[in-house]
Amino acid sequence: MAGRVKVYLSIGSNVDRERYVSAALDALGEWFGELEISPVYESEAVGFDGSPFLNLVVGVTTDASVGELSRRFKRLEAENGRRRNVPKFSARTLDLDILTYGDAIGQIDGVELPRGEILKNAFVLRPLADIAPEVLHPVCGQSYGELWQEYSADQRLWPVNFRWQGRQISLSAG
Template identity: 35%
Template sequence: MARAYVGLGANLGDREETLRLAVELLAAAEGVTVVGVSSLRETDPVGYLDQPRFLNGAVAVETELEAGALLEALLRIERELGRTREGPRFGPRTVDLDLLLFDAVAVDEPGLTVPHPRLHERRFALEPLAELDPALVVPGRGTVSELLAQLD
């Protein structure tokens, strides 16, 4: 059984309800058990700035799935909740589910890089992870607490 962490984000529609539904759908996915959910926080957009603020959080799961299969489950949930890939990169979205960490291992496959390549520089992702587990290690980078301290 692997422990994985999923970033949650939304900035269109009823953001809180969408993220609540995303967690429910993740918990209902075969081979996935939700073991922790951070609080949600409002954050400024990154990359593409001309868009509404985001609501962000994170979920800890235990899973029997491999990293690629978990990513596919996340993409299915995004589609089910109305996510499209149209518009600018980093643009507005109804929901965004990112596989941030997977069982303290590094994965580099076509379409999947874990830890998430920009995790160490994104406060909106690190803060909810620190809430779930401040000693959580980002492989090759340090603990989420250390990474947050470096952003100050």
């Protein structure tokens, strides 16, 4: 794909969470400039018994390829202490995933697009619906706002206070 593309990506952490989420946002801000940032949510660990995660979705516009983004994000995860030699469902300092790359569908540079977690996990769909409620899922054709309204899986998450670079990007519901 040539030209500038809108990309949505998820950020998650359940180890020293504020530090690693902020480090990810700092790096993304340096790379892409203006970031569209969802509220930050706390959610229970899914698939293993662990500390709660902080999750959010960020929208960027880029001319980088899927492969280039994937390599860059894996390097950022590693620089922030992410270990790859652990079980899939385990604690992590930083987890960055490409959710969508424009309207791309299929396996591109080893990345499945759109990411299946969008339709499965509240901690991905809710923040995506927050910043892109009118955007259509490239496969099912429904907007993320509609998909969130219809979401019925039993996954709890709640907004939390979060400050980044001196500004409030998220407030708790309380």
